[in-house]
Amino acid sequence: MSSTNNETPSSSSVVVGGNSITDPKSLFKYPTYEDYLDEKITTKDLFYLENQDLARAIIENEFKRYNILSREQFEEQKKKYMLSLTVKTPSLSTGMMGSGNDSNKTDRLCSFGKDLRNYPLLNELAKREAKVRSGRLNTIIFIRDYDKKGNEVSGYIDYGHRLKSEDFEEYFSLKKRLMPKTSDLSYYNWKTQTVSYNNSSTFQVIANSENGLFFRHRRDRKVISVDPKSNSDGTLNGDNSILQDTSVGDNSERRVIKTDEYLQVILYEHRPRRKN
Incomplete structure (x- = not known):
C-alpha cells in the first residue's frame, strides 16, 4: 500500500x-x-x-x-x-492405436497428485501427459547434462515413447532422474563421442552433416527442425519460466525450460494433423 x-x-x-x-x-x-x-x-x-x-x-x-x-x-x-480420467494408450509392441493385445489398455496419469512446482521440467511434462498419451500432442524433450560418471551427455527423447515403455511415475515421484539414453531418438556423449540415432513409432530421425538434425512425424509427415542456428531466442512468457519460438516447423513450437535441474532443457512440441 x-x-x-x-x-x-x-x-x-x-x-x-x-x-x-x-x-x-x-x-x-x-x-x-x-x-x-x-x-x-x-x-x-x-x-x-x-x-x-x-x-x-x-x-x-x-x-x-x-x-x-x-x-x-x-x-x-x-x-x-x-480419478475418472483414463486414456487409451497405443500397443507397446506395435505403437499403433487399436492394434495388438494391449490396444484396450487404460492407464491413469502418472503425474496425478504430484506437487512438481519446484521441478520445472517435470511440472511441464505433467501438464502435457494426458495430451501426449492420447496422441493430441507429441513432445520431444532435449536434455543436456552430466551423467552419473560426470560425462556431459545430450539427447532428444520421444516423451510419448517413454510414457509407453517405462513406468514414468518413478520420474514424477523423483525416484529416478530423467536423462537421455542410447535408445532415445538421439544420444551423444561429449567425452566418449558416442552417438546413436533411433526411430520411434512417432518420429523418424533425419540426420546428416549438411542439414543438421530433423525429426519427421510419421503420421502427418511434417518435419521438426532442432538446429539451434535456425531458431531465434523467442519471447519470454508471462510466467518467466519458458521461452517460446514457433519457427521450428509446421504446427510445431520450441519451448526453452528455465531450470536448475539440468544444464539445458528444450521441449519441441508438435500437434499432428489428420490425413485427409
Missing part, C-alpha cells in the same frame, strides 16, 4: 478476471489452488495490495462474490476428474 493513503483496500478493490470454471478438466492446468487464484489476480490488484498472498486471501475468502471455486470445490472437482 502507498504510505500516503491511510485507507486499507477493501476486497471490492480486487478486480478478478475470468469466470467460474464449470468444466473440471480445465482445472488440470492448475497444479495447486494457489496457481488457480494467481490467474485471477491482476497487476492492478498487486499495485494496490502490494502483496500476492493478501490478494489470494481476499479472493479465496470471498470466492462467491468473484464467481470462482472455493478451495474445497477446487480440490473435489479436480480429484473426481483425475
